[in-house]
Amino acid sequence: MAFSSLEFVFLFLPAMLAAYYITPPKVRGVTMLLGSLFFYWWGVRSNPWMLGLLLVLMAWTYGAGVVMVYHRAWARTILVLSWTVLFGTLLFFKYMGLFAESPLPLPAGISFYTFTMAAYLADVARRKGPADWNPLRFANGVLLFPKLLSGPITPLTSVRRPCCRVSNFNLDLREFIWGLGLKLLLADQLGGLWRQLGNIGYESVSAPLAWLGLVAFSLQLYFDFYGYSKMAVGVGHMLGYHLPENFDHPYASRTMTEFWRRWHITLGAWFRDYVYIPLGGSRCSSGQHIRNLLIVWICTGLWHGSTLNYLLWGLSLFGLIVLEKRWTGAFFQRHGILCRLYMIPACLLTWMLFAIPDLHQLWTFAGRLFTEYSWSAPDFQRHLQQYGGYLAAGILLATPYPExxxxxxxxxxxxxxxxxxxxxxAAYAMAAGQNDPFLYFSF
Structure with missing residues (x-):
């Protein structure tokens, strides 16, 4: 069930809030669990096995955490076995399409709930977090519906029970509406420009239109996921659960390193805490540091998708970040104008690798970026007139000042x-069927 759907906004959310606050506090955990199960089931009701898979992985994770406490000597072995089960399942569904003609659909939210459960087991094994003996509390930590499908990726200890007072319900509702507007009224409209480039054919677009399309996609991806995250945080707070912010105006960054501290913050924190630092982080030799960064960015690319373009995207970011750490980063931090001249094409060209799965089409599109320029090209002028207002709004709202x-x-x-x-x-857009699926649902 998408946050930007009529059934969620006008049926599920009001009913869930009413049921939750009518329920006595001692049994609200049961209400939350039932609501989250219904939320997930509704979204996968045409593939009910997805709910079964989620429950099986939850049962495995819960049992593994309890066994680790009883058998500390076996904790590392149990962790390795459990990570093999969790990530093996994730990789199976993500990469089945490479080997099967009719692969099963990717289970909703699997990339996010797998990371949540894997982090929980790692914390228990390393004694950085307690095992949860209460199955209801554990289940709510995994299934909490505001963050189940696309994050934020949060430690179970922070969401197993309500931890913040619902004193600003009005502000939380406003945050949800703001996120809904960013998604439906801005991101989806910008997505129309990018889709039109695909309909025209990349080989037929002019160079200015190709660049305009990349700007549109970059803004669409940001406001689509940022809007979702604002809605998730707002709903979580309405129910008394603190969820972290996932974005901090990444397009205001001076370097790509800074950009990825501000973009999808909880995913970056997960890779930092459970991959980068355990490998040695930056407290090692220069060669090992570069190796650690390479592993993190390969994993980041593979997490997003199974096609080769995601691997190329991850490697391109790795290359830029290594260059910044060794040579260019300090220079760009000191020179504001030059860093913008660097970051704008760097962001657009890396998002190009992210946006186009087919390598032949990717090569064709890249070639169009550097063909003969004509700012009076009819296709560019036509699309600029149609989408110029949305692009201007997106560029403005991507800066910190409007917020x-x-x-x-x-x-x-x-x-x-x-x-x-x-x-x-936004309600009109939903009623008219103008609500595109959230882009990160496909990851």
Whole structure:
């Protein structure tokens, strides 16, 4: 069930909030579990085996955590075996398409809940977190519906029970509506420009339109996932659960290293804590440090998809980050204008690798970027007129300044009017079937 659907906004969410707060506090965990199970089942009801798979992996993880406590000498072995089961299952579904003509669909949320359970077992094995003996509390930590399908990826200890007071329900609702608007009224509209390039054929687009399309895709991906994350955080807070922010204005970054500290923050933190630091992090020789970065970025690319373009995308980011750490990073941090001249093409060209799975099409599109330029090209002018307003809004909202202004205005009457307009415009888009699936659902 997508957050940007009529059934979620007008049926499930109001019913869930009402049921949760009508229920006595001591049994709200049961209400949350039942609501989360229904939320997931509704989304996969045409493939109910996905729910069965999730429950089996949860049972394995719960049992492994308990056994680790009883048999500390076997904790490392149990961890290796459990990670093999969890990541083996993830890799099986992600890469089945390379070997099977009719692969099974990717289970909803598997990339996210696998990382949640793997982190839990690693923390128990290393005694950095307690094993949860309460199956209800453990299940809620994994299944909590605001973060189940696309994160944020959070430690189970932070979401097994409500941990924040619901004193700002009004602000949390506003955050949800703001995220809904970013998704439906901005990201989905920008996605229309990128889709049109595919319909035209990459070999037929002019160079200015190709660059314009990359700008549109870069903004679409950001506002699609950022909007989802804002909705997830808002719903979590409405229920008393603290979920971390996943983005911190990444397009305001001066280097690619900084960009990836600000983009999908919880995924980066997971790879840092469970891959990069255990390998030695930066506290090792230069060669080992580069090796550690290479492993992290290969894993990041493979986490996003099974096609070769994701591996190339991860390797390109690895190359840029190594260059920054060894030579260029300090220079760009000191020179604001030059860092923008570097980051704009760096972001666009790496997102190009991310956006186009077919390598032949990718090569064709890359070639169009550097053909003869004509800013008066009819296709460029036509699409700029059609999408220029959305692009301008996206570029502006990708900077920190509008959010700072919005924090001041959202409690005012003017802010309330703006949110009401956003909500009903988003509702109209949902009713008209203009709500595209969240892009990160495919990962």
């Amino acid at each position: 700072r202004l919005w924090r001041r205005l959202q409690r005012t009457a003017f802010g309330t009017i703006v949110l009401v307009i956003i909500f009903w415009a």
